[in-house]
Amino acid sequence: MTFSMDSEPQPDMPPHPAAEQESDLDTLLNAHFAGRVVRKDLTQRVKEGANVPVYVLEYLLGMYCATDDPEVIDEGLKNVKTILTDNYVRPDEAEKVKSLVRERGSFKVIDRVTVRLNEKQDCYEAAFSNLGIKDAEISAGIVKEHEKLLVGGIWVIATLSYYHEEGQRGSPFGVSQLKPIQMPHMNMEELFEGRRGFTTDQWREVLIRSIGMEPAELDAEVQWHLLARMIPFVENNYNVCELGPRGTGKSHIYKECSPNSILVSGGQTTVANLFYNMSSRRIGLVGMWDLVAFDEVAGISFKDKDGVQIMKDYMASGSFARGREQMEASASMVFIGNINQSVESLVKTSHLLTPFPDAMIDAAFFDRFHAYIPGWEIPKMRPSFFTQRYGFIVDYLAEFFREMRKRSFADAIDQHFRLGDNLNQRDV
Known part of the structure; x- marks a missing residue:
């Protein structure tokens, strides 16, 4: 299709409702959270050249590009690229x-x-x-x-x-x-004040954008699944598992979007590394991180015989015993795995927890999950799913998540539901 400079002027087309809504959200974010948001396409442009987590890049972008002024963004982008060129070690x-x-x-x-x-x-x-x-x-x-x-x-x-x-x-x-590379402090009152300028749907879309996805391209159902991935960041001792096809971005948020979470790649682990090292008398990963995610659950195995049992104790109560010590920790546990066949055939031939190793196929272990995210309902990631618009700097988002762990919403359900007498205490 070609255009000439002297062609007839075209009548103004009304903007597409989705595009209008997107620019509304951009305007709202820059009005209520000036300096806390960044254009997510900038992250993608810098990310391609540097193999560092998103929160590292956006920490730098937040220092130089947290604005909607194109000139300042261009200048800031040059600064970030210079810092990465000069100081990031390849x-x-x-x-x-x-x-x-x-x-x-x-x-x-x-x-x-x-x-x-x-x-x-x-x-x-x-x-x-x-x-x-x-x-x-x-x-x-x-x-x-x-x-x-x-x-x-x-x-x-x-x-x-x-x-x-x-x-x-x-x-x-x-x-x-x-x-x-993380924010030194967080003003929650400033965040709550800004939140009042958004509807519930708009706020959901802000959170989806902040992890780099474009809500306009995703069904509401898929957006809720993506939000479910964030719950372990804001709730203490929240255990969740997500099993589904490859390529749906299951591990991305746990690896890239917060300096407070750690992704343990599938394979052998030890009780000392995960819970408590008795020789050095140091608490393990669950005491140091807000969230411990296990990638490729099929490969998880403990060198210690009692590893799975200690994990069960911890998932049930947030505490575990090692030697004479009784330890407490608040890290949430996330289990990620791949289902390599269709869900229909899986249900016919076995069950939805098949990817777990034999040592973990245990009703008492699965009882301790608070949620199961159906990964097969999330589409495989395509370039159009990644946003080019504004969202929170992930470092700011991660600090917001962390502060929310200090607040309890355990009684929120009581306003809307009454649980019957037939549930046992663990289900409640």
């Missing part, structure tokens, strides 16, 4: 970055950092996953301030220093400053 350029640290004396890097205690030297050592440094010295003060460094690690902007002298026993690398 594994293949690790040696070059180490050389820069040595030559300059100190250098800022963006990387995932985990810390361990070296008992022999009585010091903490930081390991940088992309940089390949395993033993950079880090002060106890920094570790105390950010305990997640000890369990699973976090993405940070770290200032590395270099000091070497004759006969030195430890690594010449050290961490002089460290800033986690």
